Amino acid sequence: MLTTQRKSLILDILRRDGQVIAKRVAEDFALSEDTIRRDLREMAAEGLLQRVHGGAMPITPSLPDFSARRSVASEAKQRLGARAAEMVEAGQMIFLDGGTTTAEVARHLPRDIAITVATHSPTIAAELEHHPSAEVILTGGRLYKHSMVATGAAAMAAISQLRPDIFFLGVTAAHPAHGLSTGDFEEAAIKRHIAHCSAETHVLLTEEKFDLVSPCPVLGISEVTGLIVSAGIPEERLAPYRALNAAILEA
Numbered sequence: 001m002l003t004t005q006r007k008s009l010i011l012d013i014l015r016r017d018g019q020v021i022a023k024r025v026a027e028d029f030a031l032s033e034d035t036i037r038r039d040l041r042e043m044a045a046e047g048l049l050q051r052v053h054g055g056a057m058p059i060t061p062s063l064p065d066f067s068a069r070r071s072v073a074s075e076a077k078q079r080l081g082a083r084a085a086e087m088v089e090a091g092q093m094i095f096l097d098g099g100t101t102t103a104e105v106a107r108h109l110p111r112d113i114a115i116t117v118a119t120h121s122p123t124i125a126a127e128l129e130h131h132p133s134a135e136v137i138l139t140g141g142r143l144y145k146h147s148m149v150a151t152g153a154a155a156m157a158a159i160s161q162l163r164p165d166i167f168f169l170g171v172t173a174a175h176p177a178h179g180l181s182t183g184d185f186e187e188a189a190i191k192r193h194i195a196h197c198s199a200e201t202h203v204l205l206t207e208e209k210f211d212l213v214s215p216c217p218v219l220g221i222s223e224v225t226g227l228i229v230s231a232g233i234p235e236e237r238l239a240p241y242r243a244l245n246a247a248i249l250e251a
Contacts, residue, residue: 001029006039007048010056014049018211020056050213052178057213076230077101080204082108083251084168084228087202090114092165095194096124098149099170101204103127109134118162120150120190137162144187151186156193167198169224173212174205176240179221181214188216200225202249207233221246 006029014020022040026033040056043049049056081104088094090113096102098121106117106127118137119125125138139162141155169191171180180203182188195201201224210233221227226247229238238248 001031003039006031006036007043010036010039010043011048014056014058018058020049022055025055050215052213057175057178058211059213074206076206077104077204078108079251080206080228080230081105083249084202084204085109087166088113088115092116093118093162095119095159095162095164095167095198096121097168097170097191097194098124098147101206102168102170105168105204106131118159118164120155120159120194121148123148142186144184146184147187149187149190151184151190155190159190159194159197162197164194164198165200167194167201169195169201169203169218171203171205171214171218172209173214174203174209174221174227174241175211175213176221176244178213178217180218180224182216182218183214185216188218191218195219195224202226202228204228206230210237220244 010020010025013025022033022036026036040051044051050059077100080101084105085108088109093116096105096117096119103124106124109131111131112133114133116135116137117128120139120141122138125136128134128136139150139155139158141150142152144151171182173181203224205227207230221241221244224246226249227241228249228251231250242248
């Protein structure tokens with residue numbers, strides 16, 4: 001079998017099954033696993049798939065920059081933000097991750113609720129400019145402009161001084177086996193650190209982020225308190241996440 005034929009068949013499997021398991025494909029093709037792994041490495045370099053341990057997953061699409069994403073406030077993100085805001089109680093400290101979905105949490109916080117909102121995102125902090133009862137803590141650090149969040153040692157040190165009741169986490173991909181992930185190494189480390197400092201971590205997920213893998217792992221599904229997801233996702237897609245003890249709230 002020619003290399004081009006193998007790669008075409010591998011892409012067919014990826015589209016059909018949503019994943020490629022190197023050992024299984026090697027057995028099906030009657031080839032060595034090393035040959036299939038070499039094919040997967042080359043295909044990953046060509047941007048055709050995302051390499052993971054034991055095989056490959058569909059690659060997450062490139063995100064537009066933050067300004068472009070902010071201009072698109074989908075109804076689904078608004079529902080997720082409203083559902084998350086309902087979880088917040090007076091007197092709590094919450095930590096809002098950067099991103100357009102967590103911005104909807106800030107926008108939906110009741111204006112009469114006295115809370116502390118910590119964030120490493122200046123754009124999230126700005127959303128609370130006119131919230132009369134919210135105390136805002138903005139941590140510093142090196143600005144990662146793509147997501148408009150602070151990263152690096154200074155951000156880590158500041159976050160270490162906080163003990164939020166709830167962290168509302170944003171990611172670019174979620175997968176039952178490979179967990180929650182994002183596109184930048186430093187940003188992933190900050191997200192992981194905030195979660196470890198927080199009593200609870202809830203992840204806001206629109207449907208298009210399910211069953212994908214981004215390059216930089218954040219946390220496993222079983223390591224978070226729950227998922228806040230768009231209503232109407234088929235139960236068969238959610239079942240593997242429920243099996244990992246993830247509480248799922250629909251919005």
